[in-house]
Amino acid sequence: MKKFDIPIYYRSPVISVVKNARKVTDPRKKDYTPSVLDFGPVKFLIARHFGFCYGVENAIEIAYRSLEQNPGKRIFLLSEMIHNPSVNADLFARGVRFIREHNGKQLIRWEDLNLDDIVIVPAFGTTLEIQKLLAGRGINPYKYDTTCPFVQKVWNRADSLGKKCYTIIVHGKYNHEETIATFSHSKQNSPTLIIRNIEETEYLCGIISGKIPAEEFYKYFEGKFSNGFDVNTDLNSLGVVNQTTMLATETQAIADLIKSTLANKYCEENLKEHYADTSDTLCYATYDNQQATTGLLNTSGDFAIVVGGYNSSNTSHIVELCEEKLPVYFISGADKIISPEEIKHYNIHTSSEVSSKHWLDFNSSEPLEIVLTSGASCPDAILDEVLQKIVSFFPEAKSVEEALEPFKTESLI
Ligand code: SF4
Known part of the structure; x- marks a missing residue:
């Protein structure tokens, strides 16, 4: 896979040793069991796959390049480049300004942009309407376009299904930038409907099979279908695409239900x-x-720590999977670990940060086993900070060098 030029402070001296060792021993990712980083009184079960993905590294490389190439110019991001607060904060500190918040709230008016400005399109992509708007103000929306190739692949799939006269069902979150962009591209060629989950699919299938009156469609799915959507003709032939970060099992269940209803x-x-x-x-x-999260859950961890931005879709799905088996602390960084007695973490069900006390058990005679992973937009350096902060609470713990020794040996085999 292509190597990207991203700032060194996003890389990690600890996690990268573990990841590199696994790449050597399992280059084709056939084994999703976690790596065990053993500090003695505390062990970390580290997921086989996590952290910056291709699309995120690509976006970071392009964003920092835009800063280098345009000294003195105003540089804007359409919205958060990726859903990670530390990456966005670093770009902000370097002068990059955000045109919108991730929830769509406008921070800078379109009419305040001019043709000398640089606008970066985030990894989620953007809508055709915004591309047109930028072009209308003399700004090239493709010069610093960090849209992930895997998002573009979804748009291409929707396009080819549309050309074959299928209506597109987008499995995604209505307010997520990527789903908004996919909806915009898809509806150019075909009727398009966004479906959030299996409950909505059941309702849709009730309409398809005639159990629910067709006219209910417009009320139930208000704001989620393309202009001119005709419930009498546009539900006859369907194809499903999804936001790239949804739960695989959920997408499969949605596709299976639609398929069996049509059959x-x-x-x-x-x-x-x-x-x-x-x-x-x-x-x-x-x-x-x-897959790596499933591998983690087949082990015997005491609890899981999942690190990532609270608005990151892929991270929240990892949290959901872990919650099926373990207590989970979803944190955005090491600063959420207040002390061995207190941790602040995000509850995805109430969308709020909560505080838990006495989260580390020092009384067990067995070593503490902590499952550790992160989302695709979290720098490994943040995982390092989390890991090292926890280890600092155990005075008898081995040093980082000692704990990493087996991985350095593995890399050489
Ligand atoms: S998580 Fe998003 S940015 Fe990363 S590879 Fe997948 S589609 Fe691209």
């Missing part, structure tokens, strides 16, 4: 005309991270 309605032998059997459009990083 019942139109008979199995006619199914090809009514259902485009595409494999899902999750990206490789989401797939690997979710």
Whole structure:
């Protein structure tokens, strides 16, 4: 895979040794069991795959290049480049300004931009409407376009399904920048509907099969379908694509339900005309991270620490998976570890940060086992800080060099 030129402070001297050793011993990622970093009284079970993905490194490289190439110019990001607070804060500190918040709130008016300005398109991509708006103000929206190639792949898939006259179902979060961009691109060629989860799919399938009156569609899915969507004709032939960071199991369940509903309605032998059997459009990083999380959960950790931006979709899915088996602390960085007695962490169900006391158990006769992973937009350097802060609470712990010794040996085998 291509190597990107990203600032050194995002790299990590500890985690990278573990990752490199696994790359040597398992280059094709056939083994999703975690690596064990053993400090004696505390062990970390480190996921086989996590951290910066291709699209994030690509976006970071382009964003920092834009700073180097345009001294003295005003540089804007359409919104957060990726969902990680430390990366966005660093770009902000270097003078990059955000045009919108991730929830769509406008921070800088479009009319305040002019043709000398540089605008960076984030890894999620953007809508055709915004591209047009920028071009109208004399700004080239493609010069510093960091749209991930895996997001573009989804747009291409939607495009080719549209050309074959399928209506596009986008499995995604309505307010997520990537889903908004995919919806914008897809609706150019085909009727398009955004579906959030299996409950909404059940409702849609109720309409397709005639169990729910067709006119209910417009109320139930208000704001989530393309202009001119005709419930009587646009639900006859469907193809599913997704936001690249959704839960693989959820996308599969949605696609299976739509497929079986259409098979019942139109008979199995006619199914090809009514259902485009595409494999899902999750990206490789989401797939690997979710597989690696499953690998983590087959082990015996005491609790999990998941590190990432609180608004990161792929990180929240890792949290969801871990929660099925373990207590989970979802933190954005080492500063959330206040002391051995207190940790602040994000609750994805209430969308709020909470505080937990006495989260580290020093009374067990067994070493503490902590499952550690992060989302695709989290620098490994932040995981290092988290790990080292926890180790500092154990005075008898081995040094980092001693704990890393088995990985250095493995890399040489
Ligand atoms: S998570 Fe996937 S789609 Fe998103 S930026 Fe990374 S590689 Fe691209």
